[in-house]
């Protein structure tokens with residue numbers, strides 16, 4: 320959110336950066352307050368909680384932090400101001416088109432309006448890097464206020480020590496790396512919120528409280544539709560993107576700490592996690608398994624004057640998990656997305672007809688990883704367009720008529736190239752030749 324700190328909402332299909340910066344989500348607050356073991360005694364003031372969180376985290380308080388309360392309407396106003404400042408209507412439209420082409424939302428879905436409603440429901444508090452104050456949603460139950468304050472005050476300490484504003488104007492076109500940084504920030508604040516709740520302000524051995532990711536995943540599966548109607552009615556891509564920095568961020572932080580003191584996390588702000596792959600598998604962050612950077616040619620000259628590039632970004636392991644998981648089983652999607660090495664996609668739009676053409680170049684760690692992805696992507700594509708499943712061809716690309724143009728999926732070595740929405744075979748082979756010339760570093 321705007322008002323909140325860190326997150327430059329990005330434009331790309333990742334709605335979550337837009338939504339997730341510096342906030343605490345209501346559904347987490349509930350989980351944290353039910354994790355509380357000690358009986359709630361006298362409520363603590365923000366100043367007392369700041370001192371406790373500072374001690375637990377091992378970061379000094381450099382300046383006091385002011386706080387305020389916001390109503391639903393005030394939070395909504397902050398969300399809207401943030402969106403207006405950070406995401407142009409054209410960028411929102413581009414994100415919507417990519418999500419629609421992937422079959423994750425309908426073409427007429429009002430993305431911006433839904434994001435506003437979702438945040439109005441879910442924001443339990445946020446930290447504002449501009450004013451360096453934090454705000455608490457005025458309607459949340461007393462039992463949830465302290466955990467949310469612990470979360471937001473962690474953001475204040477992060478900002479005082481690591482400067483959260485430097486993450487705000489993230490370069491466009493790599494939302495996977497941006498999401499990884501948000502996961503560090505939100506993961507840290509969420510783990511401290513749990514540590515605060517479980518220990519009542521005393522230190523807790525984090526390696527003994529089990530996987531917080533598993534705990535949050537199991538809770539979000541059973542999301543409370545009576546309490547959170549907007550969240551539970553949201554398209555899966557919105558729900559999962561909103562939750563990712565929290566749900567997987569806590570696992571990242573636990574994985575990096577693993578028995579070490581909190582000071583071990585400070586280095587993550589110098590050596591930022593570079594991909595959602597590193598967040599999902601913290602060992603790969605620690606082993607410096609960095610993403611392959613892919614540069615794909617701009618196909619506009621080849622497509623013709625009526626076409627323009629609408630969107631350009633990186634899906635990442637998490638993006639593939641979500642976009643495959645919409646059509647195949649979650650476990651199958653998870654396995655297919657694993658072994659991701661790097662990717663880049665571009666979406667083109669025909670301004671006359673409104674047709675969309677999506678191109679993707681993906682690189683995988685091994686030939687076997689590429690084969691697994693190829694096979695599941697073929698299955699997903701048949702389900703997405705309701706066409707018979709294509710078989711990978713040993714001699715050339717798999718091509719099918721989707722009813723929204725031709726789709727082509729081809730593997731060479733450890734790379735897989737995908738085109739969806741070509742007008743004819745001649746165009747398809749021309750675009751494919753250009754895409755295969757993409758550079759990797």
Ligand SMILES: [Zn+2]
Pocket residue numbers: 340341342343470474504505508
């Ligand atoms: Zn937060």
